[in-house]
Amino acid sequence: MTPVSTRRRGPLRAAVGLSLEADRRATCITFVAFGLRPTVLVLVLYLVKVMVDAAVAHDTGTLNAAVAGIALASAMAVGSVTYSIEQSVRMIEATASAVDRRLMTLIGRLPGVEHLDDPEVRDQIEVLRQERVHLSEGGDAASLVLGAAVRAAFTGVILAVVQPVLLLLPLLAVPPLLATKRAQRRRDQAVGQAAGAARLARHLLAVGTSPAAAKELRLSGLGPHLRARQAEAATTADRTVTRTVWRNLVTTSAASALFALGYCAALLFVLHRFAQGRVSLGDVILILGLVTSVSTQLSQSVQFFGFLQQTLAASRRLLRLEEYADRAAQGAGEAVPAERLVDGIRLDGVGFRYPGSDARALEGVDLVLPAGSVVAVVGANGAGKSTLIKLLAGLYRPTSGRITVDGVDLATVHSDLWHLRTSACFQDFSRLEFDVRHSVGAGSPAHAEDDAHVTRALEQGGAAELVAGLPAGLATRLGTSFDDGVDLSGGEWQRVALARARMRTAPCLLVLDEPTAAIDPLAEDVLLTSYVRAARQTVAQSNGITLFASHRLSTARLADLIVVVDRGRIAQLGVHDHLMADRNGIYRDLYERQSRAYA
Structure with a gap:
């Protein structure tokens, strides 16, 4: 799959758009709460400075006002924590569902099935499945970065007023942020390189934990071999990513060490200015708090920025796959x-x-x-x-x-x-674990609620007797996904699939x-003969072709x-x-x- 260089939407807009699409109210509340709450600490530090200077100057009015401001700001921050976190969790959960629907819709838009046979397309889908959590938390990551940016802006304004030279300190945060961005880009490439091995590991895990495969695995003694192969594939995928992570650690640690040296220099500078009597005690407390806050902000910013980079990487993959689907759909004919x-x-x-x-x-x-x-x-x-x-x-x-x-x-x-x-029944048919009415009716969704139509399809598919013996008839839920579901044999499932293919009464093909x-040989010839004869009669309306391959x-x-x-x-x-x-x-x-x- 060839990546494209231009996109109608940026990755950040696409990622936040998923959250807004899922739950606009929760997303907006999260952005406001996470965007503004970090500024409360900066405001509290400034009010502490005012309080200390007022106490030194014996200014009771200003002292009381500062104390009241600190109490109010702290109460608002603490009181909003639970609500804002609940809204953030709601946003993430709703976005996760929206991401699942987007992936299903996107894959469903690919015409035919040939695109899904392309290993490169499958690798892109596999990586998106792995990084689904980053897409789900896109709004959360963006709101956290917004909060860090707003807090940095407030901090910069106060530092500029009190000691402008300390504005150089935030500049030392640039190398760690750039190192984090570069590290995430390398990690994204490594995840792409490991996609094939990760897809194999996931397949082997699915086989090793599948009830359908359990009988053969136990009788053949294949379990240990399968586990070994799964572990090997998973280790290969993990090693590819881990090796890159360790290389990135060297770069990011060096950049963080540079900031640490600047941080120590800033602390010494402030203490020296106080010793010379050039700043007040309140200024010292404020500056020390802000300088220390910058260190905390850097740590959080690097974490949030890395979090956002992972979201943007997943969003870019989603956009590339969407554009690939657009190009494929455009060539589908009109x-x-x-x-x-x-x-x-x-x-x-x-x-x-x-x-x-x-x-x-x-x-x-x-x-x-x-x-x-x-x-x-x-x-x-x-x-x-x-x-x-x-x-x-x-x-x-x-x-x-x-x-x-x-x-x-x-x-x-x-x-x-x-x-x-077209209507079809394939050897590798789908076992749709709905109730009988909708498992058969899926062959023509427009007629799924028409019991007479569904019953006629069941009769032509040789499944009428089967359904008559089920506890709730057409309302019986099929499969093990339900507590009260009825599991069918392979041949019974195939009869349901045959009935599903008869829901369209006048297909051209x-x-x-x-x-x-999957049907026993004694019943196979009788069933297929009657099925083809019934099809010959019903395709008269469309003058259609009945095409079958049978052993x-x-x-x-x-x-x-x-x-x-x-x-x-x-x-x-x-x-x-x-x-x-x-x-x-x-x-x-x-x-x-x-x-x-x-x-």
Whole structure:
């Protein structure tokens, strides 16, 4: 993914914008409270100076006024602490939810799925997941830096009035701040370099803690090996970042030592001036308090500034990914696909290579899929069946050649609109842990509340009997995310996915990619046969194409056209009887092998 040099929004504006979008009221209160509260200490120090000088001069009125001012300022500062912190926590929590929604929306905007196969894009997403906390706390970091800046300005004004030469002291804070900024930039680069190893470690952790993988891990004894690999990947990622952190420590420590020397010199200067009688006792107390305060401010400023730099780094990544998504969306095409096919779908010289791979998954594919037909795609594992199907569904774009729908290049059609004309059930289907009504209804959200529509889809997906046996029917919650959820077997989940694919009653393309792989062989052939027959009847409205790939070749008899894929190319085309007549053909060989195996 190529970074861009210009951005419509700055990273600070984008980070604070997330907090304002999440909870404007809490964010504004946090900025006011954290921005002004640090000045109270400076005000109190000045009032102490007034109080001491008044006490020395026996000025009772001024003394009492200063004491009252100190009490009032302190009471206001202490009294606002709890409320301002509560608002800050509220802002951070709301921003965390907003960040999650932004990331989901951003990834969802990427057309198709090919971008998610790009390792560089996945690394950017992985780093954003890791640094989600910095995006969530962007408003908090900015408010803390604002407070430090306001306090520094107040301190500078008072120092300029009392002892202008001491204004040189804050200048010594510049090297530590610059060193912190440079250190954060190096750390950000290191995090990017470690993203691949961190992503692997997270994947291995997910596998090692997944209930679905527990059986295989225990029976195979793979647990120790998996833990070792996860630890190795995590250590590699951590070492990359830690090495940079230690190098940064040398630079930041040297800059802090420079400020410490200046701090000691300022203290000696003030004491010398007092010994000469050039400043009052109140001035000494004020200056010592302010000089000491500058030291504390520097420590806090470096911490807050580093905190803000981490937020800005995460915000820049988010902006880069958003602009990448914008560019990808702009190339998605604007043409609107017809609601009814006339001629069908045509592939001319189509080739495809997955991102980061040198090998072609498909090459030189020429194919015509007539409107209103049922098409079976068959071939050995790895032949390119799923790749071909995903290209037709608009999930990938060809790297060469073109796909046309009724003569219109699919690359010029808006991918979201083509997806609305498509319905699918894949082998790696999603297990949506909603209630049955919405897990099935997700196939057409507009009809999810229509129980008759959902029930019809369940019947066509072979899941009506399954749902009838659930405790609350359509209202039964599925999965282990709920205390009262019902977990299903792999085959039962697949029936739900098949029903979901039938929610769209008139798709231009119905895709079934190994849709019964998790269903037992005795029921598989019956279910898929009835499913394809039902699809043939219902696609009449759109004159659509039903495209299926199944390892049960007996189902291919139902097809109007059988496409045999071998090593990324179309090896054979025809109907069952025609292909079986070719004694040396791939289809006949596959069919006879499978027949013997099932026999």
